[in-house]
Amino acid sequence: MEGKLRILIAEDEEDLCEIVQFNLESEGYIVEAVHSAEEALKRDLASYDLLLLDVMMGKMSGFGLAQRVRNEMGLEMPVIFLTARNSENDLLTGFNIGADDYITKPFSVRELQARVRTVLKRSGRKAAAEVGPTQLLGEIVIDHEAKRVIIGAEKVDLTRKEYEIFALLVRHPGRIFSREEILGRIWEDDVIVTDRTVDVNIARLRKKLGDYSRYLRNKAGYGYYIEV
């Protein structure tokens, strides 16, 4: 029905990383590995379908990372935590992210595969669902659960493309996205559409945003961005 699912594993034990990567890739997933939370944050996390996070890595734990992903970035994505069995003291507390599951080390490959499959299936593995239920941009609230925007008392439904473009831009305020980049991220790989298509969708989005469309700006020759 769609492309391969992408998994990011953040785990500082490189050997374990490789084993997991190898095995999940042989299951047909696209797996990328990083070895610290900081490295993970450099990725476009929204582009993955599942995060496998070691609980204990360097400075920032897997929990910390998951928290940032969910709270600050407003992304809801399936997370499986990897925890060492007998290091309970080291386990951090107080995260309220929606961990979908966890698995204790050492684990069997089969175990992991089963867990991954289940979590992905449960989560609906659609292109990076986002949570919030809301995320703010000035006085505009994005309701990621309802796929719409709330402006004052108005609730404005967004179509899929409108929503995805807006969510992408809002996730990175101030950053300019070229039409090519927007197309590459939001449209399927095999469909070919003009870059003018982006403009039209932006126009429709702006119309729905009303006055607040002033936040959604263009820089001639470059692309679109959200004004900070």
Added chain:
Amino acid sequence: MEGKLRILIAEDEEDLCEIVQFNLESEGYIVEAVHSAEEALKRDLASYDLLLLDVMMGKMSGFGLAQRVRNEMGLEMPVIFLTARNSENDLLTGFNIGADDYITKPFSVRELQARVRTVLKRSGRKAAAEVGPTQLLGEIVIDHEAKRVIIGAEKVDLTRKEYEIFALLVRHPGRIFSREEILGRIWEDDVIVTDRTVDVNIARLRKKLGDYSRYLRNKAGYGYYIEV
């Protein structure tokens, strides 16, 4: 607070607590967590519908706690023990006490949800996670015990799939569920069905809901949801 079921979890691994709490709450239970048996004893244990007890916690074990609950306090309540994998002795003891169930760590969240549901059902507490005994949506009443819907004076029986889809959506009003997500949550892991199947079941459900099917909405490109 209407008929939601209350669960107390006593478990010293706080991260595990959080995971369990989050996931059970999202299933519609009220979940409270404590991190020791002593703390648990300060609660009004009779007010819970289910106890989830870690077998190994600090001074007093989950078993000790369960024993006191049953013998001294004379409470009959469902208990699920959480045990580490290789402590077989504990298991025996657990069953002598009359544990309703046990689950070995690490367990999948889904496994736990299923176990909780089963135990609650068996114990005579209403039924599954979607328990009410009834839950309201506008003027529609869902009778979770009879697996049907009451619209005005009409009683409309729902088939299993119809009921589960409806219950899932009603539990999270306003949230859009993609077809994949619905399939992942309601269908068994190993069966493979088209996503169009969801549509047809939705259609059948709508027909039974009559006029009130207006609450059960679709958003093109996303999925189905209950209008708030």
Added chain:
DNA sequence: TCTGACCGTTACAATAATGTGACATCAATG
């Protein structure tokens, strides 16, 4: 075995979303 409830699949019609070309405006650069 028969029967009917339940459920998955398909086909096609109805609806919503999206893409495109034409043209009007705008913005940057000399």
Added chain:
DNA sequence: CATTGATGTCACATTATTGTAACGGTCAGA
């Protein structure tokens, strides 16, 4: 301030998504 490429907008065509009827298979109970 004039020119030119970039952007905004509209109407309409095209495509994708959804609703629904119809068919067939399975399974449990009569």
